[in-house]
Amino acid sequence: MAGFSISTVLLKTGFLHLTIGHVIMWLIAAAFIYLAIKKDFEPLLLLPIGFSIFAVNFPLAPLVGEGHLFYLFYHYGLEKEVIPPLIFLGVGALTDFGPMIADPKTLLLGAAAQFGVFVAFFGAILLGFNINEAASIGIIGGADGPTCIYLTTKLAPHLLGANAIAAYSYMAMVPLIQPPIIRLLTTAKERKIRMRQLRPVSKIERILFPFVGTTFTVLIVPDAAPLLAMLFIGNLFRESRVVERLLKTSQNELLNIVTIFLGLAVGSTMIADKFLKPEPIFIFILGLFAFAFSTAGGILLAKFMNLFLKEKINPLIGSAGVSAVPMAARVSQKIGQQEDPKNFLLMHAMGPNVAGVIGTATAAGMFLAMLR
Amino acid sequence: MEQWITVLEVAFFGLSGVFVALILLMWAIKLTSFAIRTFTKKS
Numbered sequence: 001m002a003g004f005s006i007s008t009v010l011l012k013t014g015f016l017h018l019t020i021g022h023v024i025m026w027l028i029a030a031a032f033i034y035l036a037i038k039k040d041f042e043p044l045l046l047l048p049i050g051f052s053i054f055a056v057n058f059p060l061a062p063l064v065g066e067g068h069l070f071y072l073f074y075h076y077g078l079e080k081e082v083i084p085p086l087i088f089l090g091v092g093a094l095t096d097f098g099p100m101i102a103d104p105k106t107l108l109l110g111a112a113a114q115f116g117v118f119v120a121f122f123g124a125i126l127l128g129f130n131i132n133e134a135a136s137i138g139i140i141g142g143a144d145g146p147t148c149i150y151l152t153t154k155l156a157p158h159l160l161g162a163n164a165i166a167a168y169s170y171m172a173m174v175p176l177i178q179p180p181i182i183r184l185l186t187t188a189k190e191r192k193i194r195m196r197q198l199r200p201v202s203k204i205e206r207i208l209f210p211f212v213g214t215t216f217t218v219l220i221v222p223d224a225a226p227l228l229a230m231l232f233i234g235n236l237f238r239e240s241r242v243v244e245r246l247l248k249t250s251q252n253e254l255l256n257i258v259t260i261f262l263g264l265a266v267g268s269t270m271i272a273d274k275f276l277k278p279e280p281i282f283i284f285i286l287g288l289f290a291f292a293f294s295t296a297g298g299i300l301l302a303k304f305m306n307l308f309l310k311e312k313i314n315p316l317i318g319s320a321g322v323s324a325v326p327m328a329a330r331v332s333q334k335i336g337q338q339e340d341p342k343n344f345l346l347m348h349a350m351g352p353n354v355a356g357v358i359g360t361a362t363a364a365g366m367f368l369a370m371l372r
Numbered sequence: 373m374e375q376w377i378t379v380l381e382v383a384f385f386g387l388s389g390v391f392v393a394l395i396l397l398m399w400a401i402k403l404t405s406f407a408i409r410t411f412t413k414k415s
Contacts, residue, residue, distance in 0.1 A: 101405070104398040111394040118383045125379050135382070204408055212400045220393040358397070359390055366389040370382050 017059030021272030028270070029054035032165070041172040045145065045263050049165065052267020063268065070268035077265045078160070083258050084150035085230040090255030091146070091357065092210075092234025093247055095325065099351040101205055102198040106317070106348075108301060110355025113321025114363045115297025116141030120290030127282050132156050135367040137283055140167045141290025142360030143174070143322040149266065150227060151364040155371060161270035162280035166287035171324040177288070178295050178319055178331045185299045186315050191339040193314040195348045206239040217362060223372070224365025228358065295319045298352060313348075320349035323356035 010016055032050030036043040056064050063070040077083040100106055121138030129137060136152040136159055148167040152160050170177065210232035218225045237247040269275075302318030316332040329349035336345040 101401055104401040104405075107394040107398040107401075108391075111391045114387065114390050118387050121383055121386075122379065125375075131375070131379060131382065134379075202408060202412075204412070205405055208404055208408070209401070212404050213397060216397045216400045217393050220396065221389060355394065359394055362390045362393045363386060366386040367382070369389075370385060 014059040021276050022057045025057040025272045026054055042168045044259055045168045048263025049267040052264045053270045056268045057272055073261050073265040074268055077261045078153045081226055083262045084146040085226045086258045087146040088227045088230040089234040089250050092231040093238050093250035095354050097209055097354055098201040099347050100354050101201045103351050106351030107355040109298045109318045109321040109352035110359040112301035113294045113298035113356050114359045116290040116294030117363050119293040120286045123286050132371050137286050139364055140287035141294040143171050143324040144360040147360045147364045162283045164266045166284050170287055170291045174324045174327045175331055181292055181295045182319050182335055190315050193312050194343050195314055198347055210236040221362050221365035223368035224361045227361040294322045317349040317352055321352040321356045323360050325353050329353040
């Protein structure tokens with residue numbers, strides 16, 4: 001029988017292994033939990049991420065080592081690519097692509113809003129990140145959490161925690177980040193432009209769209225198939241109107257379940273000795289740049305298109321090309337109504353907004369095709 | 373220098389790929405809508 005003494009028992013507790021790094025991570029976790037509860041910043045993600053950071057930063061706790069609980073969430077959920085595509089299924093089931101089908105040129109704005117992704121990619125290289133890390137940081141500019149997580153897990157898994165937190169934080173801060181950029185790049189006259197009401201989209205168009213969408217995106221960027229195929233399957237559930245149970249499950253229970261696992265898995269990567277380095281600070285700065293340039297890219301392309309279009313488009317809808325759905329579209333609507341209270345831009349802005357989701361997934365697929 | 377060439381290639385082909393994919397999707401949606409309107413037009 002093994003002999004026990006007070007010292008051997010003490011060594012088995014966490015107290016003697018506690019470091020200042022663990023305490024700092026608890027404070028970071030507390031900040032996320034505070035933002036989630038008090039400020040309502042992406043609470044569905046930041047709350048589980050925050051508590052996961054808190055829990056995994058207890059010394060000796062069997063949570064993140066190989067075979068342990070949170071490791072299993074991470075391994076099967078993220079490394080094995082399960083969670084982000086399932087979230088895309090839910091997003092597809094929740095998304096109305098009607099405004100984009102009614103006005104397909106808004107897809108161009110969704111593409112232009114990926115500009116920031118590539119600006120941040122350059123910025124990250126200049127700051128000393130390697131090319132795979134730079135791509136995973138750049139994708140933060142797409143403002144699409146699941147895509148950012150998907151790409152980072154494949155190209156730079158050690159940056160997962162910082163990238164995911166940056167992506168979701170900036171998505172929550174869309175109403176703070178975008179308005180100054182929008183005002184800087186547009187005139188009051190441009191912000192007052194009224195757009196003609198969108199045409200109604202028939203049921204057959206809506207049902208065919210998932211097939212058309214899958215064909216033309218997956219043929220060009222096969223690496224984006226796990227995300228885009230699931231997005232379009234979810235949308236087919238929605239538009240077919242014959243699988244109400246599957247639709248509701250995709251929109252609610254399944255999405256909620258995978259969101260819990262996603263939060264815990266992402267938080268579990270933020271362990272003191274891996275996270276407390278200068279890189280996360282650079283990632284937050286680059287993420288902000290990416291976001292700002294993506295917003296600018298959408299607005300500037302809208303202004304450029306107006307040089308050729310008979311019916312002008314309000315450049316405010318260009319800023320909605322970042323895929324934070326529907327917050328970016330709401331920002332366009334709000335700023336438009338500050339100039340002209342009778343101008344309703346929300347549905348017009350939803351076009352580039354949902355196109356941005358496809359654009360960001362496509363950008364991620366392009367990075368994967370070239371770098372993996 | 374070689375690294376920068378790779379970086380430029382990735383950025384160029386990456387952004388071009390996004391535009392090509394979404395422009396093709398745009399035309400595919402337009403064509404689908406046109407075809408549906410044409411074939412379902414009441415005579």
